[in-house]
């Protein structure tokens with residue numbers, strides 16, 4: 001709701017609002033054929049893997065979308081990753097292939113389009129780095145001012161450089177992401193600044209298309225599992241909503257199960273799940289997967305609903321497991337940032353536990369690009385300070401420009 005200088009996406013009860021569209025309440029109002037037809041367009045928003053599904057996202061804005069275009073990301077079948085996880089039917093949906101290198105672009109194109117529609121001049125977000133990179137880019141393209149709040153010292157280099165380069169006012173908060181989130185909530189509730197965190201329902205509508213596009217790529221034959229890293233739980237929330245709507249309007253015939261994977265040091269959702277969602281307690285987050293270093297996720301309630309709707313589960317993986325999974329995904333020629341690898345590490349763990357079966361059809365989401373966090377990759381392969389290189393390190397060699405020496409090392 002927008003009134004004068006204040007704008008909020010909260011209901012009077014304190015809960016977060018969600019978007020509802022005519023097509024999601026009337027089975028048959030939109031069919032897979034509509035989406036498929038747009039695949040053949042060479043110009044316009046139909047090229048976007050978000051706006052292609054406009055009837056389920058933000059139908060009023062199809063012709064005015066601020067779009068890059070985003071989406072159209074690959075679904076990889078990788079033999080080495082399948083072997084390492086033990087999931088023979090594993091597919092990797094690479095959201096790092098979006099314009100700014102993460103899935104955030106799918107939500108941002110919708111959020112920025114809405115910001116323009118309501119006449120916003122300034123947009124803001126708190127971020128562990130990818131939301132800010134994406135918002136900075138889309139705001140620049142829409143001619144809006146952007147303000148980002150990021151935790152000082154714990155945003156990966158690629159992301160920090162994007163936010164600065166795209167021209168956002170970049171405020172480094174001496175605190176963690178959760179502190180930055182509290183600040184942006186205060187600033188945007190009183191200063192007439194439009195908020196683009198995932199409390200914004202338009203962002204979540206855009207992120208639903210990770211699922212819609214995947215289902216489309218699979219010929220609307222739903223997989224058994226969808227595995228996703230969990231941080232602020234925006235994706236988890238969006239995925240449950242997308243799947244429920246797809247099932248209700250007849251795009252798919254069965255409900256896949258969602259598996260949310262958290263980093264062990266940033267696991268409030270996992271802990272709540274272990275109590276049967278009886279209790280939620282925030283944690284002080286720590287993990288080298290800085291994208292998901294979040295202790296107080298704003299989308300907890302919606303995410304919980306997603307797990308319940310999909311008979312889903314929540315698990316956790318260690319930083320060592322994340323790094324190992326990343327090395328396997330990278331070494332397969334696909335590559336991803338550390339947080340993304342949590343989903344692949346989770347698949348391996350769930351197969352070993354007999355929860356995911358070896359022949360299940362599994363889609364794991366890779367949320368961000370390998371170049372987002374070069375420091376992490378280089379430290380893993382070269383070691384850093386007192387830390388030894390990781391077990392799968394591919395250590396570079398240094399040589400004199402002498403052919404006989406070089407022939408020995410290659």
Ligand code: F0G
Pocket residue numbers: 102104126127128129130131132229230231232233234235236291292337339340367368
């Ligand atoms: N993976 C990556 C690469 C992310 O950047 C994020 C979130 C997540 C996973 C977790 O997704 O929040 O929907 O559960 N990054 C946010 C940011 C918090 O500010 O860029 P989630």
